Amino acid sequence: MTGTRYQRWRPPRPCGRGYGWLLPSLLLIGIALLDLNTAAEFRIVSWIVLVPGLAAAVCGVRTTACFAVTSLVTYVLVDNAWPDQYQAGLPDFVLVALGGVLATLTAALRMRQERHMLRMQDVAETTVRAVLRPLPKYWAGLEQAGVYLAADVEAQVGGDFYDIQPGPHGTRLLLGDVQGKGLGAVDAAAALLGTFREAGYHEEDLGTVGERLEIRILRHRLHTSAIGRRDGDRFATAVLAAFSRDGPGTIDVINFGHGAPLAVGPHGVRELPCGDGLPLGLCDLVGGLPPVRRVPLAAEETLLVVTDGVTEARDGEGEFYDLIGDVTRAVAADPRCADPGRLVRHVRDGVLRHSGGRLADDTTAFAVRRLPATSECPGTRPLPAAGIPREGGPEGTGGQPEAPEGGGSPG
CATH class of the missing domain: 3.60.40.10 (PPM-type phosphatase domain)
Structure with a gap:
């Protein structure tokens, strides 16, 4: 280890870097399978609105938008698999669609805030590096x-x-x-x-x-x-x-x-x-x-x-x-x-x-x-004072060669 190490401690993401999609995916699959394998009196397909909400907390904007669209498509497919009298219908469709839009906007705001915080921390650490040589x-x-x-x-x-x-x-x-x-x-x-x-x-x-x-x-x-x-x-x-x-x-x-x-x-x-x-x-x-x-x-x-x-x-x-x-x-x-x-x-x-x-x-x-x-x-040997050039230099020339008479260039 040489010299000073400047480090920023960042807490790990809930699913680890690059695996933020895992939790929303498992939740989406679980809700769909549970809805299809339970009685008609226990319809939970509308809970699928939670999927883009969870994605907004752990994923980026594009991934959250993909989960919003996927959740909406999954809702339509699962709901249409039931007879007409048991379908959740349009109200829950609007709920899932609106939840996806809001989740995408929330992810955009969260990412913007995270970028701002990282920029502020970079500025702070750069300032410290300028002081600590x-x-x-x-x-x-x-x-x-x-x-x-x-x-x-x-x-x-x-x-x-x-x-x-x-x-x-x-x-x-x-x-x-x-x-x-x-x-x-x-x-x-x-x-x-x-x-x-x-x-x-x-x-x-x-x-x-x-x-x-x-x-x-x-x-x-x-x-x-x-x-x-x-x-x-x-x-x-x-x-x-x-x-x-x-x-x-x-x-x-x-x-x-x-x-x-x-x-x-x-x-x-x-x-x-x-x-x-x-x-x-x-x-x-x-x-x-x-x-x-x-x-x-x-x-x-x-x-x-x-x-x-x-x-x-x-x-x-x-x-x-x-x-x-x-x-x-x-x-x-x-x-x-x-x-x-x-x-x-x-x-x-x-x-x-x-x-x-x-x-x-x-x-x-x-x-x-x-x-x-x-x-x-x-750094073990101090600088000799005689080795520091002084104004005036040897012979009063300031350490520079004298110009020949007539203003010509030397040499």
């Missing part, structure tokens, strides 16, 4: 894997975000969740990611990176309020981590009110310290940022960070998904499940299985693990 599997000395599951379109797009930023002071990681939903949440997530990508590269102290993020969300709130938007009072829970080259067995973590990250290894699952501070945008209420904590993370352990779409996923009885218990059992059964790719796939499948596919919030799982020190991968 794709990451290679091996990047900046880390092996990473991420899964983002968009919630149902009724829940709108959320503000889950994450990124890895290599730099001269080590590799920094950020995962968070902006409060609220909609494009305003995505806008706030984009602002935080932009600041992280710059501060995470240039700032030596991880606490300074966290301070820059706090200032950015406050500035973003001032701007959104100034332009008259009512959703400007947003905050974001986040986990900011630093993988230093000097401490291969530890990482530095600042937790802004987010759920505790997990250290997942072949020998089990450990819960790292949870956030004892407030989310980004609210730190001024307690007079400062959360502290930087140095925590152990062995070379064979994978750091797993998830959003509340994972931990707050519920089943039909309202029970929350047991992330730690599920991952612990999976690693005990197969230690290779601690690999970042396998781990996020297991979390994804576990959430979908537990919730029955009914996601109430965007769901993100992000896992990273250190690569061996001998491994070479993109």
